[in-house]
Amino acid sequence: MYNCIIVGSGIAAMQLANHLNNKSRVLVITKSTRRASNSYRAQGGIAAAIGKEDTPFFHYEDTIKAGCDYHNEQEVRVLVENGPALIEQLKNAGLPFDKDEIGQLALGMEGAHSRKRIVHCGGDATGKHMMEHLIASIRPTIDVIENRFVYELMIHPDSKKCIGIKAKDPDGNNEVYFSDNVVLAVGGIGGLFSYTSNDSSVAGDGVALAYRAGAEITDMEFIQFHPTLLYINGKTAGLVSEAVRGEGARLIDQSGIALMKGKHLLEDLAPRHIVAKEIFHQRATGNDVYLDISTIHQFEEKFPTITALCSVNGISIESGKIPVAPGCHFLMGGIAVNSVGQTSIDGLYAIGETAATGVHGANRLASNSLLEGLYYGKKLAVHLNEQIDMNETGVTSFYPIKTSSLNIPVFPNKEEIQEKMMAYAGIIRTHSELELLKKWLSEYDYPSFMANSFDEWSIDNIQKLFMLQTAKLVVNAALLREESRGAHNRKDFSMENKRWGQLHIVQSKKGIEMRERQREHTEIEIYA
DSSP states (O other): OEEEEEEOOSHHHHHHHHHSOTTSOEEEEOSSOTTOSHHHHOOSOEEOOOSTTOOHHHHHHHHHHHTTSOSOHHHHHHHHHHHHHHHHHHHHTTOOOOBOTTSSBOEEOOTTOSSOOEEOSTTTOHHHHHHHHHHHHSOTTSEEEOSOEEEEEEEOTTTOOEEEEEEEOTTOOEEEEEEEEEEEOOOOOGGGSSSBOSOTTOSSHHHHHHHHHTOOEEOTTOEEEEEEEEEETTEEEEEOOTHHHHTTOEEEETTOOBSSTTTOTTGGGSOHHHHHHHHHHHHHTTOOEEEEOTTOTTHHHHOHHHHHHHHHTTOOGGGSEEEEEEEEEEESOEEEBOTTOBOSSTTEEEOGGGEEOSSSTTSOOTTHHHHHHHHHHHHHHHHHHHHOOTTOOOOOSOOOOOOOOOOOOOOOOHHHHHHHHHHHSSSSBOHHHHHHHHHHHHTTOOTHHHHSOOTTSOHHHHHHHHHHHHHHHHHHHHHHOOSOBTTBOBTTSOTTOOOOTTEEEEEETTEEEEEEOOSSOOSSOOBO
16 A cells, blocks of 8 residues: 555656655556656756846746746746756756856757756756656655556545556556555657657556546647657657757758748747747648758767767768658646646646646747656645655555456557547647547547446557547547647637637536636646
8 A cells, every 4th residue: 555656757757756755655657667758858958047147037928928828827937936946956966967168057048938048968868867867866665666557547436536546567467556646647648649759658648547537637739749850751750859949050941941030030949839830831832841950069069869869860960951840749738737736536646747737838838848847746745745644554445346348349550540640630730620530539439438447458459548538638629729829720710819818628527618717826726
């Protein structure tokens, strides 16, 4: 019996684990390995207002502008205000941030930021250094179990409290773990799309798990597509950090013409949804798009990860051009939570990209994701430390009854799901294409499986069902939001025609409703 089970192993999960009470019984359980996460792959860095000419207010303003005024403003304020202290704590703990020529923290520039405020490690290997630091800090008494596919949240039939999880080992054997609190920190939904920067293990499991358990899900239409993924032979092969453009790289077409000139005041450093849309339009007309890196001196030293990525894929840095295309990068929506990560289910929490905290609005500001993971991981730990009773044994008498499985239907393969999502629910959306996708997804509607146990199912079949379920949530929300805002681009509604204000699409097993976020901050309010 644990005090806390953390599902996932990225920055939010590890930050939480490291700040929980030393006497608490903690389990970290992850789908792949503790180093297989989007956090580990993060290149850009952590946004924090620590420069002499910077303030948290400027950081706040940039966040609101990039996210199209669709935020929980109070949560944005406390996030950016805590940024400098979080960086200072990590620096004092020995994290090797890069420094400038006078020994101060080196600050990078990224899209939609008005100041240099991105701290980084190892050039473009911030995620790796950060995660190695957090992994090394995990106390020996914390149980860490890798290669476990969590397929069900256990809800007590009387109290309706989340009391544990069910998982499968690589051989498909079932395991049950009980806990006073369960935290979902499993990342986003990149695996739903054929072009993505995400780790291969990330496929929307957290959202599907929470939805099946009855939790509220919100803002699933807001999916950020990163403008610059390495593009080779019709496929994307990894992220090319926005920090490259921050160092002076320009987007050009195959004729060498600057792509973003005259398209936005910030040109190549415009918000991600604007740059991604321009690249998408170019590629849709048959034109290749490149990052011109010829003006960046010592590129290999500044960006060793990207240099290695290009080398492995046969792209010569000496040519001065990197072929790029947009791909699914980050989910701004997800599981609806309050200010400490509490979901609408007692005992169930969500943090990191899995959670919809309201800090990213309709389009996340670059490098705010690692900051979010650090802040909410620590904040939830403080909350749980106040709640956990070390002498409490919790519920141990309730075991879910295994039901006889129904005949398992034939699902489409993962590649087909990814291709259809990319084609019909990707960067540019239309009503007709979303309806076609909704109709296709409806062919795999099996209401009986919402209540059915997956004890006898294979991991592959459960994963496909989770992907289909999460895809439906995305399509439902994208159809209902009849406006273009941030990362949600409806071709039939212009970006200027933002009519909805703070109206949010909330989905649960009970149905779909429109809900306006309350602007005032309370500890018990569920933020969309």
